[in-house]
Amino acid sequence: MKRYLKLAAYAALLLLLPFATGLALGKTWVRILDFALLYVMLALGLNIVVGFAGLLDLGYVAFFAVGAYCYALLASPHFGLHLPFWMILPIGAFSAGIFGMLLGAPTLRLRGDYLAIVTLGFGEIIRIFLNNLDTPYNITGGPQGIDLIDPVRLGPVSLNQPPGHAVYSYYFLFLLFALATAFVSTRLQHSRIGRAWAAIREDEIAAEAMGIDTRNLKLLAFAMGASFGGLSGGLFAGFEGFVSPESFTLTESIMILSMVVLGGMGHIRGVVFGALLLSILPEALRYVGPLEQSLFGKIVIDPSGLRMLLFGLSLILVMLLRPAGLWPSPARKRELLAHGETAKHENTNIYDAGR
Amino acid sequence: MTQDAKLLEVHDIGRTFGGLAALSGVSLTINRGEIYALIGPNGAGKTTLFNILTGIYKPDSGNFRLEGVEMAGKKPSELAKFGISRTFQNIRLFANMSAIENVMVGRHCRTSASVLGAILGNPRTRAEERSIAEKAKHLLDYVGLSRHAHMLARNLSYGDQRRLEIARALATEPKLLALDEPAAGMNPLETDSLKRLLETIRRDGVTLLLIEHDVKLVMGICDRLAVLNFGKKIAEGEPSRVCSDPLVIEAYLGTS
Numbered sequence: 001m002k003r004y005l006k007l008a009a010y011a012a013l014l015l016l017l018p019f020a021t022g023l024a025l026g027k028t029w030v031r032i033l034d035f036a037l038l039y040v041m042l043a044l045g046l047n048i049v050v051g052f053a054g055l056l057d058l059g060y061v062a063f064f065a066v067g068a069y070c071y072a073l074l075a076s077p078h079f080g081l082h083l084p085f086w087m088i089l090p091i092g093a094f095s096a097g098i099f100g101m102l103l104g105a106p107t108l109r110l111r112g113d114y115l116a117i118v119t120l121g122f123g124e125i126i127r128i129f130l131n132n133l134d135t136p137y138n139i140t141g142g143p144q145g146i147d148l149i150d151p152v153r154l155g156p157v158s159l160n161q162p163p164g165h166a167v168y169s170y171y172f173l174f175l176l177f178a179l180a181t182a183f184v185s186t187r188l189q190h191s192r193i194g195r196a197w198a199a200i201r202e203d204e205i206a207a208e209a210m211g212i213d214t215r216n217l218k219l220l221a222f223a224m225g226a227s228f229g230g231l232s233g234g235l236f237a238g239f240e241g242f243v244s245p246e247s248f249t250l251t252e253s254i255m256i257l258s259m260v261v262l263g264g265m266g267h268i269r270g271v272v273f274g275a276l277l278l279s280i281l282p283e284a285l286r287y288v289g290p291l292e293q294s295l296f297g298k299i300v301i302d303p304s305g306l307r308m309l310l311f312g313l314s315l316i317l318v319m320l321l322r323p324a325g326l327w328p329s330p331a332r333k334r335e336l337l338a339h340g341e342t343a344k345h346e347n348t349n350i351y352d353a354g355r
Numbered sequence: 356m357t358q359d360a361k362l363l364e365v366h367d368i369g370r371t372f373g374g375l376a377a378l379s380g381v382s383l384t385i386n387r388g389e390i391y392a393l394i395g396p397n398g399a400g401k402t403t404l405f406n407i408l409t410g411i412y413k414p415d416s417g418n419f420r421l422e423g424v425e426m427a428g429k430k431p432s433e434l435a436k437f438g439i440s441r442t443f444q445n446i447r448l449f450a451n452m453s454a455i456e457n458v459m460v461g462r463h464c465r466t467s468a469s470v471l472g473a474i475l476g477n478p479r480t481r482a483e484e485r486s487i488a489e490k491a492k493h494l495l496d497y498v499g500l501s502r503h504a505h506m507l508a509r510n511l512s513y514g515d516q517r518r519l520e521i522a523r524a525l526a527t528e529p530k531l532l533a534l535d536e537p538a539a540g541m542n543p544l545e546t547d548s549l550k551r552l553l554e555t556i557r558r559d560g561v562t563l564l565l566i567e568h569d570v571k572l573v574m575g576i577c578d579r580l581a582v583l584n585f586g587k588k589i590a591e592g593e594p595s596r597v598c599s600d601p602l603v604i605e606a607y608l609g610t611s
Contacts, residue, residue: 184474191473191480192459192466192487195452199460202449209409209443211435211464211527220470 018171029283030167034239036279037174038232043259043275044181044268045228050257051266052194053221054201056116058253059103059123063226065130065248066099067092067233069140072243075150078141085152089234096230097223099126104222108215111204123253130245145244152238159238170239177235178272181228185268188224197221198266262318264325273327282311359422362387362562363408363439363531368417370403377403378586381417385531390553390563392573395583396606401566402444404583405535408564409441410434421531436464438530442520442537444566450509454500454519457508458491461526491526498522498552514545521552525561532556534565538572550576574598582606 022030046060070092074083103122107115134142151160152173159169188194196217199207208214237243255278263274288310289303318326363385370378378400385391393401406412408419410431418427421437429437440461449457466487472480495501498518503511508519517537524532537553538546546569553576557563567573573580574594581591584606590597597603 187474187476188470191484192463192468193470193473195456195460196463198452198456199449199463202451203447205411205431206443206447206449207460208431209411209435209441209447210461210523211432211440212460213430213432224470 014175018168022168027164027167030171032280032283034167034170034174036276037171037178038236038239039256039259039279040178040272040275041174041181041232041235042229042256043263043271044178044185045225045232046256047225047260047266047268047271048185048188048197048228049221049225050260051271052189052201053197053218055218055221056112056119057103057222057225058116058120058250058257059126060119060225060229060256061248061250061252062103062123062126063096063099063229064233064236064252065126065243065245066096066226067230068237068243068247069130069146069233070095070230071234071237072146072149073139075238076146077148078146082150085150085234085238089231092234093227093230096233097227099230100222100224100226101219103226104219108218120250120253123248123250127245127248130248141244143245145242145246147242149237149241149243151241152235166239170235174235174239177231181231182268182272189266189268193217193220258315262315262325264328267325267327267329270325270327270329274325277326281314282307285310360386363419363421363564365404365408365419366417368404368407368414368419370407370412370415376586378407378414381583381586381588383581383588383591385562385564386579387562388557388560389578390557390565390576392577392580393564393566393583394568394570394573394580399583399606400586401583402535403586405441405533405564405566409439409533432464435527435529438528439533440524440527440529440531441533442517442524442535444535444539446516446520448508448516448519448523451507453505453507454511455488455491455495455504457519457523458494458526459487461523462487462490464527494522494525495519497525497555499548514541514549517541517545517549518552521556525556529561531562531564534563534567536566536568538567538569546572 018030018033021033042060042064045063046057049055049057049060071085071088073079074081074088074091075085076082103119107118110118130140131143133140134144140146151158151166152170153159159173160166196207196212199210199212200214200217204214236247256275259274259278260271261274262278263272264270285307286303288306289299292299292301292303322328361384365381365383365385368378368381369376381400381404383391393404395401403412407414407427410426410429410433413428418425420426421439424437426434426437426439449460452460466483468480468483492501492504495504498521500511500515500518500522503515508516511519521532521534521537534553538549541549550572553563553565565573565577577594579591579593580597582589582597582600582603584602589602589606590600
């Protein structure tokens with residue numbers, strides 16, 4: 001009974017949140033909430049690759065781009081195609097999954113730093129392709145991108161109608177998808193596949209020796225993670241009505257990775273929390289300028305510089321004070337604590353000795 | 356009901372590492388239900404042979420068959436599926452997973468739930484998941500670790516980690532369980548209980564292959580053994596006979 005009450009409270013909170021935010025802070029902030037939900041989906045997708053399977057990926061935003069461009073190409077005047085969103089979203093997710101495998105296949109033997117560099121290169125390649133595929137045939141629109149993308153339509157109703165209320169309707173669409181990705185992530189984590197991923201993360205050679213086909217499972221992790229990215233890319237394109245390569249830079253990849261690490265790698269609630277925090281915090285720091293104005297009567301330090309400085313500082317502080325992330329999984333917390341204690345008692349850990 | 360007595364046939368295996376012949380022309384046969392040991396001085400090629408039999412290395416020449424099926428060149432995960440499972444000389448548990456999760460991972464190759472099954476949580480997947488947990492619990496009990504089921508593998512004592520590795524390997528339902536120096540670093544008490552565990556495992560129908568330095572343990576437990584020296588097999592047979600073989604004595608003690 002108590003559980004249902006709690007659940008009902010959460011549901012009410014999530015349903016009322018955009019309206020309360022809209023009333024108190026204005027529509028800009030509802031839009032920020034929408035983007036926060038997109039980031040939740042992206043962070044959960046990257047968490048499958050980085051948190052579950054332990055494969056560092058610095059080019060994750062490429063899959064977001066694939067999903068977004070799929071939507072843009074199939075539902076805009078660019079090619080004159082106007083497919084409905086329920087068809088495009090699966091296509092986008094599937095294409096991103098294929099791209100995920102394309103990235104995964106050549107990097108199967110790589111780990112750690114090496115893998116990070118290849119994935120970084122992959123992310124840049126996708127962006128540069130998008131930037132340059134406007135000649136000789138105009139496929140992606142080049143640096144100008146693609147605009148006039150169809151909004152998401154449910155039957156005859158466009159989510160952009162009535163004008164000015166789009167941020168609210170998209171909030172609920174994104175919320176639905178974010179909850180679904182969280183659900184899928186949770187189910188996967190507690191299945192034999194999730195355990196196999198964890199085993200690969202812990203010790204790939206031992207995992208292979210215990211009958212886990214590490215090649216297939218790593219490819220699966222890349223594909224699953226990428227398809228989450230593709231899905232949110234599609235939603236992004238429908239929401240914005242415009243895509244260009246500028247939205248898919250390395251900075252975005254690093255931002256999403258920061259959300260996963262800062263929240264608590266491998267812990268779904270932690271990752272969601274990290275995504276919400278890191279997408280809202282930089283926006284909140286925009287108030288630094290007005291704050292200075294009211295405190296000192298004038299702008300003392302350039303607020304745009306100070307904003308990123310404070311943001312970076314908070315990241316550093318969190319990682320120093322909470323190396324497992326703000327909200328780590330209970331197991332990961334235990335393990336870090338255990339590690340500290342062994343160091344304290346100067347017990348040599350056999351795992352360190354063995355490798 | 357007459358099963359072939361030969362479980363594993365190794366034929367003329369050779370392997371070189373950059374011009375150094377780590378193994379050359381090694382042949383041996385392991386019978387169903389026996390405890391077979393592989394001994395030899397350091398650098399004799401025991402671990403190389405072991406790694407070939409478990410798929411980590413591919414042999415340069417020769418082949419080996421499990422129940423008549425060619426195995427050379429298969430990946431470790433495929434060999435595990437066919438029924439060869441192993442432990443590692445320098446323990447390789449999934450350090451940050453609990454003891455029971457380690458064993459549950461071992462069930463992977465005997466279960467089949469797909470991504471879709473996992474997401475939907477259909478009755479078949481749920482039943483399979485229950486059976487994985489039950490089997491893992493049973494195996495922890497079998498090796499005497501049930502009271503530590505929810506401890507992280509890294510926090511277990513050394514002897515318990517060795518036992519957990521055996522339980523994890525047993526979870527793959529091996530026909531041949533290959534143990535790489537299972538008694539390394541154990542005190543006499545732990546070695547003794549390990550010996551009892553190995554005998555229980557054999558009694559329950561699993562054939563054992565072990566590499567071991569502890570000669571007392573080897574002689575006390577194995578049915579047959581092979582001695583390697585400089586990549587060649589120099590003796591094979593029952594412990595008492597091999598012990599008195601002049602070639603073996605020379606390999607271990609040198610010539611007078």
